Amino acid sequence: xxxxxxxxxxxxxxxxxxxxxxxxxxxxxxxxxxxxxxxxxxxxxxxxxxxxxxxxxxxxxxxxxxxxxxxxxxxxxxxxxxxxxxxxxxxxxxxxxxxxxxxxxxx
Amino acid sequence: xxxxxxxxxxxxxxxxxxxxxxxxxxxxxxxxxxxxxxxxxxxxxxxxxxxxxxxxxxxxxxxxxxxxxxxxxxxxxxxxxxxxxxxxxxxxxxxxxxxxxxxxxxxxxxxxxxxxxxxxxxxxxxxxxxxxxxxxxxxxxxxxxxxxxxxxxxxxxxxxxxxxxxxxxxxxxxxxxxxxxxxxxxxxxxxxxxxxxxxxxxxxxxxxxxxxxxxxxxxxxxxxxxxxxxxxxxxxxxxxxxxxxxxxxxxxxxxxxxxxxxxxxxxxxxxxxxxxxxxxxxxxxxxxxxxxxxxxxxxxxxxxxxxxxxxxxxxxxxxxxxxxxxxxxxxxxxxxxxxxxxxxxxxxxxxxxxxxxxxxxxxxxxxxxxxxxxxxxxxxxxxxxxxxxxxxxxxxxxxxxxxxxxxxxxxxxxxxxxxxxxxxxxxxxxxxxxxxxxxxxxxxxxxxxxxxxxxxxxxxxxxxxxxxxxxxxxxxxxxxxxxxxxxxxxxxxxxxxxxxxxxxxxxxxxxxxxxxxxxxxxxxxxxxxxxxxxxxxxxxxxxxxxxxxxxxxxxxxxxxxxxxxxxxxxxxxxxxxxxxxxxxxxxxxxxxxxxxxxxxxxxxxxxxxxxxxxxxxxxxxxxxxxxxxxxxxxxxxxxxxxxxxxxxxxxxxxxxxxxxxxxxxxxxxxxxxxxxxxxx
Amino acid sequence: xxxxxxxxxxxxxxxxxxxxxxxxxxxxxxxxxxxxxxxxxxxxxxxxxxxxxxxxxxxxxxxxxxxxxxxxxxxxxxxxxxxxxxxxxxxxxxxxxxxxxxxxxxxxxxxxxxxxxxxxxxxxxxxxxxxxxxxxxxxxxxxxxxxxxxxxxxxxxxxxxxxxxxxxxxxxxxxxxxxxxxxxxxxxxxxxxxxxxxx
Numbered sequence: 001x002x003x004x005x006x007x008x009x010x011x012x013x014x015x016x017x018x019x020x021x022x023x024x025x026x027x028x029x030x031x032x033x034x035x036x037x038x039x040x041x042x043x044x045x046x047x048x049x050x051x052x053x054x055x056x057x058x059x060x061x062x063x064x065x066x067x068x069x070x071x072x073x074x075x076x077x078x079x080x081x082x083x084x085x086x087x088x089x090x091x092x093x094x095x096x097x098x099x100x101x102x103x104x105x106x107x
Numbered sequence: 108x109x110x111x112x113x114x115x116x117x118x119x120x121x122x123x124x125x126x127x128x129x130x131x132x133x134x135x136x137x138x139x140x141x142x143x144x145x146x147x148x149x150x151x152x153x154x155x156x157x158x159x160x161x162x163x164x165x166x167x168x169x170x171x172x173x174x175x176x177x178x179x180x181x182x183x184x185x186x187x188x189x190x191x192x193x194x195x196x197x198x199x200x201x202x203x204x205x206x207x208x209x210x211x212x213x214x215x216x217x218x219x220x221x222x223x224x225x226x227x228x229x230x231x232x233x234x235x236x237x238x239x240x241x242x243x244x245x246x247x248x249x250x251x252x253x254x255x256x257x258x259x260x261x262x263x264x265x266x267x268x269x270x271x272x273x274x275x276x277x278x279x280x281x282x283x284x285x286x287x288x289x290x291x292x293x294x295x296x297x298x299x300x301x302x303x304x305x306x307x308x309x310x311x312x313x314x315x316x317x318x319x320x321x322x323x324x325x326x327x328x329x330x331x332x333x334x335x336x337x338x339x340x341x342x343x344x345x346x347x348x349x350x351x352x353x354x355x356x357x358x359x360x361x362x363x364x365x366x367x368x369x370x371x372x373x374x375x376x377x378x379x380x381x382x383x384x385x386x387x388x389x390x391x392x393x394x395x396x397x398x399x400x401x402x403x404x405x406x407x408x409x410x411x412x413x414x415x416x417x418x419x420x421x422x423x424x425x426x427x428x429x430x431x432x433x434x435x436x437x438x439x440x441x442x443x444x445x446x447x448x449x450x451x452x453x454x455x456x457x458x459x460x461x462x463x464x465x466x467x468x469x470x471x472x473x474x475x476x477x478x479x480x481x482x483x484x485x486x487x488x489x490x491x492x493x494x495x496x497x498x499x500x501x502x503x504x505x506x507x508x509x510x511x512x513x514x515x516x517x518x519x520x521x522x523x524x525x526x527x528x529x530x531x532x533x534x535x536x537x538x539x540x541x542x543x544x545x546x547x548x549x550x551x552x553x554x555x556x557x558x559x560x561x562x563x564x565x566x567x568x569x570x571x572x573x574x575x576x577x578x579x580x581x582x583x584x585x586x587x588x589x590x591x592x593x594x595x596x597x598x599x600x601x602x603x604x605x606x607x608x609x610x611x612x613x614x615x616x617x618x619x620x621x622x623x624x625x626x627x628x629x630x631x632x633x634x635x636x637x638x639x640x641x642x643x644x645x646x647x648x649x650x651x652x653x654x655x656x657x658x659x660x661x662x663x664x665x666x667x668x669x670x671x672x673x674x675x676x677x678x679x680x681x682x683x684x685x686x687x688x689x690x691x692x693x694x695x696x697x698x699x700x701x702x703x704x705x706x707x708x709x710x711x712x713x714x715x716x717x718x719x720x721x722x723x724x725x726x727x728x729x730x731x732x733x734x735x736x737x738x739x740x741x742x743x744x745x746x747x748x749x750x751x752x753x754x755x756x757x758x759x760x761x762x763x764x765x766x767x768x769x770x771x772x773x774x775x776x777x778x779x780x781x782x783x784x785x786x787x
Numbered sequence: 788x789x790x791x792x793x794x795x796x797x798x799x800x801x802x803x804x805x806x807x808x809x810x811x812x813x814x815x816x817x818x819x820x821x822x823x824x825x826x827x828x829x830x831x832x833x834x835x836x837x838x839x840x841x842x843x844x845x846x847x848x849x850x851x852x853x854x855x856x857x858x859x860x861x862x863x864x865x866x867x868x869x870x871x872x873x874x875x876x877x878x879x880x881x882x883x884x885x886x887x888x889x890x891x892x893x894x895x896x897x898x899x900x901x902x903x904x905x906x907x908x909x910x911x912x913x914x915x916x917x918x919x920x921x922x923x924x925x926x927x928x929x930x931x932x933x934x935x936x937x938x939x940x941x942x943x944x945x946x947x948x949x950x951x952x953x954x955x956x957x958x959x960x961x962x963x964x965x966x967x968x969x970x971x972x973x974x975x976x977x978x979x980x981x982x983x984x985x986x
Binding site: 247315316361371378 | 799802805806809810813814817825828831836837912914915916917918919920937944952954958
């Protein structure tokens with residue numbers, strides 16, 4: 001996809017969307033199927049759900065949002081990376097703090 | 108509950124107490140006198156069509172600063188009332204009943220942070236930053252105006268709370284469960300929440316705007332590492348705004364849901380977790396204090412270089428320190444609630460990070476000191492405020508390092524020691540910085556300088572008043588006095604509180620000096636005209652434009668070749684070169700839509716507070732409609748033809764030819780003794 | 788590839804559209820922070836059912852699957868609208884936008900049904916901390932989708948009345964960013980809320 005940095009597409013094809021939907025449907029069917037059938041135990045299922053979700057996010061970023069190292073402007077990538085780091089700190093920090101407080105203050 | 112008026116009734120008017128009625132009276136009178144003054148000068152056309160509908164960043168900046176200065180006075184009145192109450196309330200009720208005192212400390216903090224400091228920094232940045240990077244405006248002028256009007260809407264809600272209903276008594280931090288509907292039903296906390304939420308949306312948009320502007324709208328040759336330090340601090344501040352304000356929106360949004368719809372995020376039962384509010388609030392709150400101070404650090408960087416007549420020392424270290432502060436500010440937030448009960452592991456992690464974040468600020472202080480070393484210092488008011496900052500802020504920073512240690516904080520948390528610490532960094536840091544910026548850049552905005560004698564007196568009142576008002580609070584903290592106390596029975600505290608009240612009075616004199624300074628400067632403006640646009644022999648590009656700046660900022664965008672771009676152009680002799688040719692310049696048209704959105708935001712907040720649902724829905728519809736109308740408008744610019752640009756520039760060059768020698772070029776004057784115009 | 792109105796965009800206008808796209812991207816990053824904090828709150832409060840109903844009792848795998856399918860397909864149909872946009876086929880743009888709208892509206896219809904059902908059986912957001920955080924997290928996403936639907940409707944109007952001009956194209960691309968972003972959030976929602984809740 002030859003995309004001008006203005007975000008206005010010069011050319012869009014159907015291919016990435018087809019790949020995207022097939023992958024996304026697969027990556028959705030797996031966790032839904034595991035929950036529906038109860039095939040694996042709880043913690044393994046949770047692990048699969050998380051892994052598959054992360055992969056699906058990348059699928060969406062790549063095939064629907066056309067984010068890649070070639071055509072996406074550098075500053076957009078940096079903003080995304082920074083947001084991910086901050087989300088890790090904020091969510092991770094909050095969970096650490098709140099569960100620590102829960103153990104000390106609410107049990 | 109009434110369908111038409113929600114929970115608004117005649118009892119919402121403040122006739123239950125003399126003090127409340129006086130506050131309401133002053134507010135109403137203030138609003139009426141503004142209307143009267145505009146009418147008297149026949150200035151409605153000017154106000155409406157040149158200012159309220161303007162989306163020019165310079166005008167937006169000036170309007171922000173006007174909001175900030177008005178709210179500084181309102182917030183200061185709160186402070187004066189608290190100081191006088193505490194000075195007399197030993198074994199006595201004083202003159203303020205507790206519920207009133209509680210509203211006052213709540214509004215003091217809320218106003219000073221959200222409606223004084225934030226608009227002040229947004230205003231200075233708006234006025235100056237695009238000029239510093241050689242741009243014609245910010246990236247999104249229309250959104251810029253929306254931010255201004257949403258901030259004003261929030262300030263308006265706080266002011267209206269003086270007249271209709273009451274304000275919050277839950278402190279500027281609004282902790283549940285006290286701030287929840289079980290313990291504080293009524294409109295007070297809701298006023299606070301909507302004022303904060305609405306202006307917070309404005310701040311988030313401002314952050315996005317500034318960030319895109321700096322990244323995308325720089326003049327040719329203006330690489331990131333040639334940016335002036337003020338712009339660097341704005342860059343990091345904007346990143347903090349974009350990424351921190353969402354947390355405030357979430358915290359306050361959840362509290363709104365608890366109070367309005369009966370949810371259980373922070374209730375004392377039914378599965379609520381009130382500690383999560385504190386976590387979310389301070390996730391925002393800590394970056395917020397760096398949002399407040401970083402632009403002030405940027406101002407100091409500019410002022411110290413210009414008034415030491417020397418290049419800023421350690422550019423790279425200042426940039427890296429700013430970036431470090433920005434990043435680290437997201438890793439320390441728990442130090443605001445060490446005592447909430449986390450384990451030693453959690454507390455010591457955040458305590459360590461807090462101690463670390465002091466280091467880059469220390470680097471900056473040394474860089475400023477080294478800039479002054481072997482400079483030729485000019486003691487004009489902006490520099491006086493900078494010197495006052497360097498000494499006083501350091502004390503506040505040190506008390507912060509003390510508090511960073513959890514065991515110490517367990518003793519000092521929520522005592523007046525903490526109050527002294529944060530005022531000791533905010534007043535000399537944030538406020539002195541913005542006052543210095545206001546005096547430094549005033550000529551750029553209006554074309555004439557502020558009176559330096561009154562500026563100097565204002566500085567001395569502020570700094571002496573500050574020490575008298577806040578050093579006793581450190582002592583009181585050690586003596587065990589908690590914060591927010593409406594009365595007390597420990598005799599040893601009173602002398603300190605009396606000294607503090609005297610300090611507050613001297614600060615009041617400092618504010619009076621600033622007001623007099625403004626009046627005198629306007630009266631005498633023709634004797635202090637800035638005809639060159641560069642009254643201080645400045646170093647960065649904002650001094651290349653005329654004063655006041657033309658609508659388009661630069662007739663021809665500058666070609667930047669170095670740090671201190673304007674200074675470099677002056678050294679190379681190209682500073683005032685006439686361009687060969689001018690081009691048409693496209694600028695955005697004025698529009699009332701942004702003010703309409705702000706106004707609808709104000710009414711929406713009011714409607715949500717008073718449960719007037721039909722009005723809230725109507726306001727949302729108006730906002731949606733306004734956005735859609737604007738988003739369908741593909742013809743929102745106008746063109747200044749090259750001939751008109753030439754005419755404006757020719758007039759400017761003619762004025763330049765008549766300008767007297769710049770007093771700061773070779774013969775520096777001392778504060779209070781400006782060099783006479785035209786002397787050699 | 789056919790020549791379109793925006794391949795002849797002036798450099799200055801191209802810069803402007805670039806700025807708008809980057810600014811919108813930054814807004815999406817701030818929205819990502821909001822959602823991540825809503826997720827964090829949900830995880831903190833998922834056990835706080837206060838003796839009331841839990842996810843296991845309330846959630847429906849079939850409905851979650853239906854909502855997921857609707858939103859996922861709507862992302863694809865929006866992509867097809869973008870393809871039509873790039874080859875300047877106005878009627879196809881309108882068709883795919885309309886289908887996207889219908890799928891999104893179907894999603895909202897299912898979600899409103901879910902919320903109403905829960906409220907009717909006494910499991911509303913005021914029942915417990917867990918339910919407050921559930922309704923707020925999923926409801927905030929639903930609100931975003933609803934705003935997106937309004938935006939799609941406005942864009943259908945703009946394409947009808949202005950055609951595929953450069954400003955219209957720029958707005959459509961930003962809408963696309965928004966719409967795909969919301970599908971990403973939904974992936975996290977079913978992975979954090981519905982699937983673990985039903986385990």
